[in-house]
Amino acid sequence: MTTTPDLRPDAPAAGARFSPLQDLMYGHIYADAVRAVIVHGIADLLADGPRTAEDLAERSGTQAVPLRRILRMLATRGLFHEENGAFALTESGTGLRADVPGSQRATALLFTDEMFRRSAENIPDTLRTGEPGFETAYGVPFFAHLSATPDKSRLFDAAMTSRTGQADEDIAGAYAFPDSGTVVDIGGGRGGLLREALTRSPGLRGVLFDRPETVAGHLLGTAELDGRWRTEGGDFFTAVPEGGDLYLLKNILHDWPDEDCLRILRTIRRAVAPGTRLLVVDAVLPADGSPHPALALDIVMLMVVRGRERTAAEFEDLLTRSGFRLHRIVPTRAMSSLIEAEATGEAVPD
Template sequence: MTTTPGGTDTSSDPRTHPALYDLIFGHVYASATGAVVDHGIPDLLADGPLTADELAARSGTQAGPLRRVMRLLAERGLFREGEGGAFALTGQGELLRSDVPGSQRAAVLWATHEMFRRSAEGLGDTLRTGRPGFDAAFGTPFFEYLAAAPEKARVFDDAITSATSDGVNEEVVRSYPFPGTGTVVDVAGGQGGLLRETLARHPGLTGVLFDRPGTVTDHLLDGEELKGRWRTEGGDVFTSVPEGGDLYLLKNILHNWSDEDCLRILGSIRRAMTPGSRLLVIDVVLPGDGSPHPAVGLDTVMLMLMEGRERTAAEFEDLLTRSGFRLNRVVPTAALPSVVEAEAV
């Protein structure tokens, strides 16, 4: 029981509910995390605990404010404060370092960047107009803005790379039964991380990496193991994609777009395919019954930034059916995305 000094029971008072305060002050925790990551504090703690004075001297910050912010984040489980005021990383805090597998440093910097923050501030207007908060804040659609701002595009690209790391690709390739032979076309495949993992695990496959011309030039497919088994091709996914593939991959693409744009993308892919060839849509699949899911928050992020959305299996099936596909099955993975297998009809 929690009581006031006068003896009143406050245990059911919503004003003292921790979850409510987490929601109200969530932006404070995010900003504090972004600040310590931006100043490289987690990397400074890689070799062991340091006091706020030591951290401040090495990071060019002020010890007093730093100590207070570190204390707040220690309460959130990112750091641990020991005797003598020395701070250490927790297991969760280790992910804020720049040099560890699965590092979330880039994701933190993106989620606390003005592009993200100002888009979130516009959610009230989004509820009234349906227009993404980003468009209202910056006066242009998200991807058009990034195309004209390379330094900000890099912040976003680094975050996406962090969120869709090799670990995710490994889980996708491990979870889905790829064929032993054939040609795999990775549509809008970026630098080819997924295609590289697919070809490495299945030596009988060949591959085509397809994306914008400026993107595929920075591919990750070089290496003796894959020599002679791949090629790159530049183009526009809304217009056409390479023909002749046995299996087409589309990872983390459809959730960026409205239903109308998804139909354009899927239609472009279907025109390149022959009946019976397969398409793997690798994306988050939300539960259809409203049960909790980690990507519900991501769906709100999409609402903030662009016309995209996360979808249920039924919503994917509707898009696929309207584009000339038959949904065969949804294969879950140990990572956030699932594999939606469809067949050209």
């Protein structure tokens, strides 16, 4: 007796099962395919509805056959949907457009940039030496490279803004910001979180502190916030604005090793009075090894900078050693949690 193979289009070939290992091995292919469709503006061309690969190719200056194959593969990852010979964006794929709220286009371009690809290629050396793969590839630390390459610095700032847009809303909504006083956002980028805080608390004033070239592109210039904020450029390793009632430190500590985190925290502590609150916004890894989305980000820190994601106990140790007392940790809908601390009355450690 013979059997006839099932040749229906939706019937998988015998043994055609994707294992987790196989999916991981293809990871860089998916990433580069995402980058390719962004570079050619494919998602933007689908803003008004489905189009065929031929139509998309003509409008984007690409070739229809390879484009169809790329989109067909990315459809299996939930970014596109194919029906009746045409492709449409899914909800997830919409984030690849440049003109939508919460766009992840800049973030995807950053994490698929050669800076990250070359860093990842050096992970075998990182395991042997402990040195970031980025420094092996480029010969300088990551942030020094950004300072020397304005186009990469702009990409980084744009990615951080797009990556944290929704997160800023989630974070601000999870914390009761004061109705008055001054909040100082240390290393606050373009001020997305500060804008959310000031918007929610009309009596609050704010200071945005970061590199001069970063704060120059701030997001605070709205009529609603007029007269309630100022920007200041500087280096949080040496000095920060004094006199604030609440200090924010969002997604900063994970960029640095412990000794540099202590330098940053002690710089802040010297600028504030006892009792001043500090709100550290960072991912808090579970101590029991259970899954968490920041575990992958921890590897990005390993290969690009000398920072790391930390557990609650590790944050408490840093805070205690720099003159702060941990009060509580508040989870949010975002990847990050809110780590609330208070400046103690003890002398600031050197």
